[in-house]
Amino acid sequence: MLAVELQAAGLCVRHDCPTPLPGPGEVVLRVRRAGICETDVQLVRGYMGFRGILGHEFVGIAETGRFAGQRVVAEINNACGRCPTCAAGSPNHCPHRTVTGILRHDGGFAEAVAVPEANLHVIPDHVTDDQAVFVEPLAAAFQIPSQIPDLAGQRTIVLGDGRLGQLCAQVLALHGCRLTVVGKHSEKLAILQRRGIETALRSEAEPDRRADVVVDCTGSASGVEDAFRWLRPQGTLVLKTTVAGQQPLSLAPIVIDELRVIGSRCGPFGPAIRALAERTVDVDPLIAARYPLADALAAFEHVTTRPALKVLLDVS
């Protein structure tokens, strides 16, 4: 089958990949559409040392099992289900887990992918394939209110107007916080303005150390130090993006201002699917381009060289 594989030499579109064999508890999905995430770009740069088929944002048709014939998305953490961490209700942190398209498990930039049946969620008919690709990153945005339940009324700043910043901003706007998105691209900020979300160009904004919550979606090391300039003492910094390798950083502001820093990764799929079905979140304006799977290298080139929003791979 056709698949996008990350090899030691780099990214490669293979036409001769073997069709995946489902492991115990797994089913095979026929992939319809997939999305390229900043994490994919980082993986190509060496983050996590991943080798295999990339892709953790995708929608497909289940070929077997109790969802056979239905359109589904898959949670990406494939937990063992038996260890103390799983028993404690945190399968997303199972130390034995694989992560689809990220850690020891092939992903969905392929005509077919094998995933645990327990990880599947059915997509309502009126949610398009394009929209369904956003369930995984949108769930990651919904992880923020699950970690900070008292967002209402809080002065909140999202740093970064890229793919994840856009989704986090829309989700936070549903939770009653006083929200401003600070970014570097007026055309991306305009998408949020059209939804009534307050925005500011970073070059024109003056950090005021008054934010209760800052969500760093910049994907850059400088985002953390910028966040320190916006946060009030005892404020909360949510880290949503990882940066490959070590960065020079001073953590002294965390101690001096007694900040709280919360790492935030994968989130609940249920609220994300509901938000797309009920149209409380609109992802359509975030789609920059669609490439056939065979042109995945051009799609990656698009993501890394132009100020893109979401670039999709059409597999159907």
Next chain:
Amino acid sequence: MLAVELQAAGLCVRHDCPTPLPGPGEVVLRVRRAGICETDVQLVRGYMGFRGILGHEFVGIAETGRFAGQRVVAEINNACGRCPTCAAGSPNHCPHRTVTGILRHDGGFAEAVAVPEANLHVIPDHVTDDQAVFVEPLAAAFQIPSQIPDLAGQRTIVLGDGRLGQLCAQVLALHGCRLTVVGKHSEKLAILQRRGIETALRSEAEPDRRADVVVDCTGSASGVEDAFRWLRPQGTLVLKTTVAGQQPLSLAPIVIDELRVIGSRCGPFGPAIRALAERTVDVDPLIAARYPLADALAAFEHVTTRPALKVLLDVS
């Protein structure tokens, strides 16, 4: 008067310092004893760019005001009392504050020091001068249970067996957590063992990613990365020590493991004084040496060149 001043050229014992003039709301204390803190060492190395008389751990006799003639210690954050942060009950984070011996306010390595009367706490008679010097750092240790109220039963690791690590460990042991102190000095760990606290030599311990809470008291940049190796997913890292300048660091573990990082600085004086008065915390074994104030340079030499615990300055 005699005082230890940090000048652009370095640390200097001056015999001709003018006696401090109390500002509005301030009283003058005749200092009896003071302690050298890791922060003092960092200040000498350029942290905060402080110039003036050092010293934020001290006990003295109030010369004027409602505590005149009484033996007192002073909280070190000198807040404005009028801004929104003060009104919100966080004077320790007042953006207009000075900090005694640290930020725009002369400290207590001197025969006399002027401090806000509102910051004073009376020391019970049976607490010695030596012990009273520990109120400020011990209060900083009591900040941890004030920030993490549910410590009971939690698997907790203190990294670092130095001055602050010793105090944090004794305070945490009072709060029912399952505590291990990991350090590099068997003679310092022995002090904790004698109090029934479990310890481990870093060179002999294997990080197991099972700790619910790690308190970093190492005062080194590597402490943070070591903490990541001990913490379970979704665990809590308490940062107690600041390091001058930028350090190369990867924050990816915070995101991947959804860690919570809490900066922790100054704490409540009341519990610290009570712990000393009721002898639930024992600071006497932590005293390494006593130097006359005039020999302060030798005292600093002692702190920076030998694996010292607390070095005191005798001012009386």
